[in-house]
């Protein structure tokens with residue numbers, strides 16, 4: 016057979032060209048090798064020197080070998096190690112050769128004749144994910160011995176693996192596949208029968224488990240246990256029979272369950288909604304934020320053929336969500352199919368909605384807004400929603416204020432209590448820095464179920480409880496009890512049937528912090544005096560207390576006065592975390608952009624002359640508008656026939672408007688609706704303008720903490736749908752009061768300047 | 779209907795009290811249940827999880843890890859035949875075949891009268907007397923060649939029936 020290369024050699028020559036794991040684009044490895052484990056390394060830890068593959072680095076004592084290598088840019092193949100989980104060393108893929116300097120009997124380092132330390136090699140390769148570095152340690156990653164060991168592990172891992180990459184959703188972005196290409200054998204020596212399982216099984220309504228593909232790295236188990244605090248997965252049976260399972264009759268139903276899909280290094284856990292929907296290389300990936308709650312997690316919207324097929328965390332966002340996201344954002348976002356989209360403006364002609372072009376639609380709007388049609392600007396209301404971007408919100412209110420001159424501005428999803436808080440206290444108490452919640456040492460949740468409504472905030476609070484023994488006090492929450500209660504230090508579920516009971520309780524607590532307890536109120540609420548004083552003491556002694564209060568979107572709210580009262584007593588010079596829970600994605604952004612009747616951009620009161628002067632300069636005109644209707648009073652006015660024109664931006668599909676709102680606005684003769692689909696409200700309109708959906712917009716969102724993050728267009732909108740900003744700018748120009756901004760960024764920078772003027776920009 | 783009630787609950791509490799961590803009591807509690815009921819029903823798993831401050835799946839994993847915990851009812855007599863190397867070399871496969879024939883069941887099954895469960899196990903550290911058959915994790919029959927099977931089964935059947943009567947009286 017001379018002249019022929021052996022198969023083995025052929026393959027080596029061929030695969031020799033395959034990039035090493037390190038060179039594979041970062042997005043493919045996202046969530047597996049990004050970043051380092053942020054475990055507790057004491058700030059005063061001693062520095063030690065370690066040499067890895069000839070490069071020397073100084074790292075704090077307690078650093079794992081795999082992490083020190085990462086700092087040097089050396090990627091050691093691994094499966095069970097994950098930067099956010101405790102090391103377990105079960106997969107053995109990260110084996111390296113380790114040596115330490117030999118010591119003389121007196122403790123000094125033995126040297127050879129040249130004065131170099133003599134290295135004593137450990138007889139067997141060591142897992143680099145569990146072994147910490149020591150001074151003078153020498154590590155070989157690319158040595159023959161270490162590579163042989165890792166190749167052998169790879170061969171073992173593949174023995175029972177089905178290698179069905181062609182039909183596996185993970186294929187193309189699978190760490191196991193990548194590692195097998197880099198260091199696996201080109202063919203299998205295992206000719207026996209593989210262990211098989213029935214595949215796949217659904218372990219929840221969102222996730223499928225394929226037990227054949229699992230390599231038993233236990234990442235999913237550890238994630239549920241360590242990060243979510245609910246041990247819902249386990250390894251059952253023994254040896255090669257073992258597999259991952261949920262308890263009999265249970266589901267993997269915690270609200271962060273989807274993250275196990277991302278961290279599974281193989282295709283064992285897959286997203287049922289993404290099943291066979293795309294291959295990773297077909298996806299167009301866009302980094303944006305999640306519009307489902309006011310946390311605004313950084314996510315990737317992965318689209319195929321101009322349609323989003325999945326949402327995954329965008330990797331380390333150390334201000335907000337780090338590597339995780341919740342199941343609501345991941346699985347419960349619906350996007351209208353292109354067939355259901357509005358692509359041309361509609362107008363009511365002879366009682367029927369008929370298609371008209373954009374030109375005609377704009378003509379009609381111009382006619383409508385030319386002053387002659389409106390006897391008073393108050394007859395025009397503009398109502399946005401909390402899913403609009405900052406830019407849209409800013410332009411929308413500018414249009415109302417400076418072009419039409421109306422002060423009837425509001426948005427659906429605005430919390431009246433939060434507005435009142437701003438009125439009383441200025442810019443405080445709107446939110447907390449989400450990621451910093453991990454540092455809290457005492458957390459009081461007043462009536463808001465953040466597990467459900469601000470999931471990532473719960474995740475970080477839980478870390479504070481687990482890692483720092485923070486005291487968690489939950490009052491007036493009934494849903495999700497089994498999940499939250501086991502972490503609580505005090506759990507007060509029911510308060511006496513008193514109106515504003517929760518508020519009274521909070522007041523009581525505020526007084527108790529000063530040492531005065533109103534016994535009568537305590538009795539009427541049915542809370543023991545001792546409990547109250549214990550909680551008050553805990554809050555008082557805490558260095559970083561957090562109080563999150565229910566707002567009007569919760570079953571029982573806390574009044575703004577009480578929030579401020581508690582805040583006054585608990586705020587520290589470098590720690591301010593007494594606030595309301597905001598529920599909607601860009602609620603804070605819309606407020607700060609001035610989309611409310613009471614506030615100008617930058618949360619300045621409408622009567623604020625200084626701000627109005629600035630705005631007049633910026634906007635080139637405008638009379639200070641009177642306070643007009645808000646969404647509630649506008650509904651009333653609409654029913655009474657006092658409204659001539661209303662422009663409503665429909666938030667669907669991010670969230671739906673209630674029936675009563677639709678019924679009320681249906682009474683307005685000239686109802687303009689911007690919507691992406693033919694919603695119920697659009698059907699009642701006089702003029703319907705096709706709008707973009709969230710994932711087609713460019714702009715920014717401001718989260719609960721006030722962090723401004725960029726919203727990017729993930730795919731192209733259907734031709735015919737136009738962004739609200741574009742419509743407003745065109746219209747204002749036709750009306751002779753042009754608002755013109757070349758890009759969304761220009762709008763944002765104007766808004767940022769205004770926010771900075773009001774001290775709202777975060778350092 | 780809960781498994782841990784009255785006496786049993788008291789006993790469970792006293793077992794838990796013996797350990798510095800509640801979780802450590804999982805195995806003794808499982809034994810307790812198995813002694814009482816002959817197997818470990820799912821309800822008991824949930825209750826033990828609650829008693830020891832863990833989750834059901836964790837207890838379930840323990841049950842499934844150890845062969846000697848049963849998560850479904852088994853016969854009064856559990857026959858564990860070793861089929862590891864030494865026993866196999868000495869004809870354990872033929873013994874197994876014979877056992878299956880005599881009992882009329884397959885490995886892992888229980889006879890309809892609820893008397894026998896047949897299991898295959900790994901080395902029982904009695905290779906010098908291979909093949910061996912362990913009954914109820916207590917009694918070891920040695921050199922179990924196929925020709926001895928019928929007699930052993932008859933003997934066990936007799937005994938089980940007697941012990942059954944005793945229990946009832």
Ligand code: SF4
Nearest residue numbers: 229230232233235279
């Ligand atoms: S399912 Fe995935 S994450 Fe879980 S143990 Fe198996 S391979 Fe690891």
Ligand code: SF4
Nearest residue numbers: 305307308312341344
């Ligand atoms: S926590 Fe909020 S922002 Fe983050 S993924 Fe969930 S719904 Fe979206």
Ligand code: FES
Nearest residue numbers: 095106107109144
């Ligand atoms: S990564 Fe080190 S043993 Fe799994």
Ligand code: FES
Nearest residue numbers: 860862865901902
């Ligand atoms: S092989 Fe059967 S007892 Fe050892």
